[in-house]
Amino acid sequence: MTDTPSQVSSELPSRELSERLEQANRQLLQSEKMAAIGQLAAGVAHEINNPVGYVYSNLQSLGTYLTDLFRLTDAVDTAQSLEDLRQIRKSIDYDFLRGDLEDLLAESREGIERVKTIIAAMKDFSHTEEEEFRMADLHRGIETTLNVVNNELKYKAEVVKDFGNVPEIECIISQLNQVIMNLLVNAAHAIESTGTITIRTRTAEGQVLIEVEDTGKGIEAANLNRIFDPFFTTKPVGKGTGLGLSLSFNIVEKHHGEITATSTPGKGTCFRIRLPVQQPDIGIR
Amino acid sequence: MIRILLLDDEPNILTALKRLLREEDWLIDTFTRAEEALDALQAHRYGVIVSDYQMPGMDGVTYLQFARQRQPDAIRLILSAHGDRQSMINAINRAEIYRFLSKPWEDYEIQAAIRSAVDLYRVKVENRELLAEIHRQKDLLRLREEELMRLETENPGITRVARDADGSIIIDESA
Ligand SMILES: Nc1ncnc2c1ncn2[C@@H]1O[C@H](COP(=O)(O)OP(=O)(O)O)[C@@H](O)[C@H]1O
Ligand SMILES: [Mg+2]
DSSP states (O other): OOOHHHHHHHHSOHHHHHHHHHHHHHHHHHHHHHHHHHHHHHHHHHHHHHHHHHHHHHHHHHHHHHHHHHHHHHHHHHOSSHHHHHHHHHHTTHHHHHHHHHHHHHHHHHHHHHHHHHHHHHHHHTOOSOOOOEEEOHHHHHHHHHHHHHHHHTTTEEEEEEEOOOOOEEEOHHHHHHHHHHHHHHHHHHOSSOEEEEEEEEEETTEEEEEEEEOSOOOOHHHHTTTTSTTOOOSOBTTBOSOHHHHHHHHHHHTTOEEEEEEETTTEEEEEEEEESSOGGGGTO | OOEEEEEOSOHHHHHHHHHHTTTSSOEEEEESOHHHHHHHHHHOOOSEEEEESSOSSSOHHHHHHHHHHHOTTSEEEEEESOOOHHHHHHHHHHHOOSEEEESSOOHHHHHHHHHHHHHHHHHHHHHHHHHHHHHHHHHHHHHHHHHHHHHHHHSTTTTOOEEOTTSOEEOOTTO
């Protein structure tokens, strides 16, 4: 009997083959990322429209407040007496304006900060050119990812962050962020009405552990060994591509780590990622 | 005084709305949780209810559906950060809302929308009161007619009272 795959591979030098595979993988990764970002865009728009909504409205209120205040300051030149000025001051509800102006500015600043955070997270997140392994803070990566997917999660689940004492690890953080995002979005999809998503980090035996656990509908035993297969999905067209976990698997593998899932149907699912602190081939480069 | 209910899970949205409604002569109650805004429907009568669309727990459309059952006269509006068609269709079909407003907004749009909602509420309540008045009067009329009929059957001719030019009653013994 002939072994077809090995015949094919023997026709091409194995280095070229693996380069091609690498290339195809990169493209897949990129398109999955774009699809995921597309899905998220609507959520992010919602997330931004809220702060922009109140900041924009506050600016309009600020306009009317200033018109009132200028009535008072302009009257300094024209008023006949101090009593006139007092009268105007009373009519514009000066004490209220003074107090509320501070709140208005503080709230607006808070809104702009939020927009800034979301934009920064989106930027961090879509760093496609970054291909280098470097030391990075996982917790920061998780926070960034949470900022991007917040809108997908917050109406479904309470997100519990159970962060342990974890060192910086050598990784491509933008890719790990994408893994975390896939796990979080899947967890949210698995929760039918409301539930909890726990993100746990630990250090164990010189390795770093990341767990994403949900109280969703779980995965049937028959499907559990298929979820990492490309294009395996139980979601309707438009909602699932079946690529999230297979790409996550590839990314973790590239990091010389391991990703596994345990699940109890009806109870929930826990994804566990194990990553080395240092990449083994560091000495070579 | 007209009472307005504002519901949004974002407190800063609520303060911004209160600012732009400051000059109006309405009582304004704000809530960040739908459950509390539901309880409020038990405590007060509202003229206008403005709700966010997407909130943790109960969403705005579901909330307004409850509100419609509890206070059918109150005019319902949605203020949503989702501009998509589907959420608008849901809101219109399921909660029978009067206006669908989007975030970010122009203050004058919100002011105008709530003002005309208040007008509509007033007209609705007035209509209902007028209708109730008509029913009351009809009932009264019916009662009177029944009483007359009863008298007539007991004492035929008694309801046909003839009066003199000076208003005194003429008793016709021949009938
Ligand atoms: N947390 C989870 N709970 C339940 N099922 C899950 C979870 N994560 C993944 N799955 C299952 O694995 C399948 C594949 O996931 P994924 O590769 O991310 O693709 P997609 O999410 O596009 O379907 C999902 O369709 C779902 O059936
Ligand atoms: Mg997925």
